[in-house]
Amino acid sequence: xxxxxxxxxxxxxxxxxxxxxxxxxxxxxxxxxxxxxxxxxxxxxxxxxxxxxxxxxxxxxxxxxxxxxxxxxxxxxxxxxxxxxxxxxxxxxxxxxxxxxxxxxxxxxxxxxxxxxxxxxxxxxxxxxxxxxxxxxxxxxxxxxxxxxxxxxxxxxxxxxxxxxxxxxxxxxxxxxxxxxxxxxxxxxxxxxxxxxxxxxxxxxxxxxxxxxxxxxxxxxxxxxxxxxxxxxxxxxxxx
Numbered sequence: 411x412x413x414x415x416x417x418x419x420x421x422x423x424x425x426x427x428x429x430x431x432x433x434x435x436x437x438x439x440x441x442x443x444x445x446x447x448x449x450x451x452x453x454x455x456x457x458x459x460x461x462x463x464x465x466x467x468x469x470x471x472x473x474x475x476x477x478x479x480x481x482x483x484x485x486x487x488x489x490x491x492x493x494x495x496x497x498x499x500x501x502x503x504x505x506x507x508x509x510x511x512x513x514x515x516x517x518x519x520x521x522x523x524x525x526x527x528x529x530x531x532x533x534x535x536x537x538x539x540x541x542x543x544x545x546x547x548x549x550x551x552x553x554x555x556x557x558x559x560x561x562x563x564x565x566x567x568x569x570x571x572x573x574x575x576x577x578x579x580x581x582x583x584x585x586x587x588x589x590x591x592x593x594x595x596x597x598x599x600x601x602x603x604x605x606x607x608x609x610x611x612x613x614x615x616x617x618x619x620x621x622x623x624x625x626x627x628x629x630x631x632x633x634x635x636x637x638x639x640x641x642x643x644x645x646x647x648x649x650x
Contacts, residue, residue, distance in 0.1 A: 420629075421619060428614045432592065433607040448504070452590040459489060459583035459624055463616055465579070468541035475509060477567050477626075477634045484560040485649050489551035492555045492646040497624035506532070506550070507646060514638045516566075529554070572624045584617055 432563050444452065488510055495503045510511040516523035536551035591610050622628035640649055 413559070421615065421622065424618050425611060425615060428611040429607050431609040433603065435487070435592060436603045436606060439592055441623065442593050443595045444590070448590075452587070452594075453582060455586045455590070459587050459613075463580055463620065464585060466576060467616070467620055467623070469570075470572065470620060473567055473570050474623065474626070474628070474631050474634065477564070477631075480563045480567065481634050482637045484557060484564065485641055487553065487557045487560060488650045489641060489646060491550055491557075494549060498546055499605065502543065505610055506572045509535075511642055518638055526561070526565070546573055568626075572620065580617065580620075584613060588613055 432452040492507065492510065495506055498506070509528060513525045516528055533551065533554050536547050536554065539547045541547075541645055591606060591613070594604060594606070619628070622633065624641070626632075626634070637649055
């Protein structure tokens, strides 16, 4: 799956970039002394922004934790399936191993469900197989069907991103809050400019952290696929 450049940049670089940007903007933007009504509006908007984004962030973190569990469970299931094929003829076992490898690679690379066709092809092969190792293949078929629950859970969590209407609400609240912070006149003291820039940076980091969590490009999300990668690297002899 192709990633946007913004999704590949580390969050620490975002932090530095945003801080420098906002700190420089504070020297060129007009500063305003807000009346009581404007400050009340700012307070309400800030509360709504925090109130709305917090559960969304929590849900995406929980989603990644759940994906860790699902992938580890499926890796264990595939590991067990390959162990149960150790008595099959070499050509048959190698063919199954290649199919499992293709399935895992497609699941990691294209997270829109491309691996499902390979998985269904494995089930189809087992259903059609007629030969001297039919009992072993039937056992593999049972294991493949039993693992479908992991497949269902994986697809459900992969599609559990932040919806477009949620993004719209958060960006509106974010931009209003950011505008108030950058335009608020805090005086000529340098320390207040630094604090203002840090506050604006923190607000921006919340949004970009959520983007990375939702698109599974966050550092924690990249670790989801380690059990699958260990399976392939060890030729299905070891799992993480």
